[in-house]
């Protein structure tokens with residue numbers, strides 16, 4: 001092990017972001033890598049603690065102290081080899097992972113965590129630059145596997161199974177592969193050439209991507225079960241939570257994903273039907289939902305010349321510090337500001353939307369809200385109470401509903417298969433096996449709305465189970 005005391009002399013630092021006023025003029029990523037000396041200095045802050053909580057917190061089990069040390073020593077190729085042992089797509093996680101590893105870094109108990117995510121991105125981008133990311137051809141074993149869905153879980157599963165020698169076909173209903181990496185997450189967080197670069201490598205290694213094929217609609221799912229030795233369902237959690245209150249039918253109320261998909265298609269240069277476009281230019285926008293999806297709506301709205309954006313959240317404002325029941329190394333439930341929020345928006349918490357309002361009976365003109373407070377009942381459960389006299393009307397032209405996703409879409413593929421679902425409506429599995437023989441499931445479709453790093457981890461673990469099944 002190298003330095004291990006770097007944290008005593010070097011502070012945590014990340015490359016600066018392009019100024020908010022500048023970056024909202026484009027849709028590209030707005031941070032770059034700093035010089036290698038900076039990356040090595042940051043890696044030297046890793047203490048190589050006896051019990052590294054960071055790689056426990058990483059769903060992929062990335063061996064973080066080892067690759068930090070390799071970077072510090074300047075052994076970049078070794079760092080790359082260590083990283084790809086556990087992570088198929090560090091170029092995605094190195095950009096958009098919320099980095100639970102950093103929240104549980106031992107250094108973060110009384111200092112700033114090691115910049116693990118940034119080091120990950122540095123390693124993989126160096127590997128691409130040096131030409132270390134090469135395609136390989138794998139000996140085939142005659143088994144055929146179909147993967148439905150090309151988000152990070154489907155991609156990771158397909159990659160692992162292809163490397164094991166199976167012939168893998170990925171079916172995707174969208175016109176391009178990538179799932180939410182492609183059509184949910186905006187380019188300013190993850191440029192699509194980064195996604196495409198990986199898809200092309202996987203295609204060159206023999207994975208057959210069939211896009212614009214909705215399994216259950218364009219082809220019957222039984223066609224897959226008959227033709228393939230195993231089928232893996234990685235269709236995501238696509239059913240968005242709605243807000244069925246008075247006035248929901250007015251024009252101007254959209255699900256966040258309708259807007260986000262359009263934005264990504266537009267940035268990709270697609271010709272979209274002008275009448276179907278959601279135009280936020282010069283409009284007053286309210287985003288209902290305080291999470292990442294809401295943040296992405298804000299980032300896109302600001303880039304498209306919105307007049308104002310207000311983001312409202314039902315839950316109360318998080319505290320600035322960890323509470324006693326949320327100690328290290330747990331994920332800190334504290335107040336955060338995303339880069340999109342930093343670019344300009346108002347934020348309000350403890351707000352319940354009571355009804356949508358329209359002055360002309362057709363188009364949205366505002367929302368009626370009431371302030372709420374949260375208190376624990378006798379059973380210790382949080383209960384919400386409306387605060388009397390706080391009703392208010394907030395004028396707006398557009399509302400984006402960004403309140404999360406409830407479960408996968410059941411119509412079509414899942415209904416045709418008559419798969420057992422769990423109590424939340426996700427696909428029920430045991431070791432990634434569904435209730436129907438030879439069918440497996442992974443990612444958000446199985447665990448519910450989650451994170452890219454979890455999707456990759458599930459795709460990998462599911463591939464191990466498919467592998468076992470095919471050997472039986």
Ligand SMILES: Cc1cc2nc3c(=O)[nH]c(=O)nc-3n(C[C@H](O)[C@H](O)[C@H](O)COP(=O)(O)OP(=O)(O)OC[C@H]3O[C@@H](n4cnc5c(N)ncnc54)[C@H](O)[C@@H]3O)c2cc1C
Nearest residue numbers: 149151152153173179180215235236443444450451452455
């Ligand atoms: C707006 C937004 C922003 C996010 N930002 C982040 C972030 O910054 N960091 C992070 O870690 N996580 C983020 N997430 C969460 C993350 O994107 C998901 O957890 C992850 O993509 C789930 O991967 P998946 O492969 O399970 O599903 P998905 O990425 O949803 O992919 C599922 C794919 O299956 C396809 N499909 C579904 N049914 C069929 C069918 N019948 N036939 C053919 N194809 C089908 C879909 O078209 C889709 O392409 C974000 C989510 C959203 C919605």
Ligand code: SF4
Nearest residue numbers: 058093097099101117
């Ligand atoms: S994938 Fe995410 S949690 Fe894992 S090491 Fe990278 S940034 Fe940390």
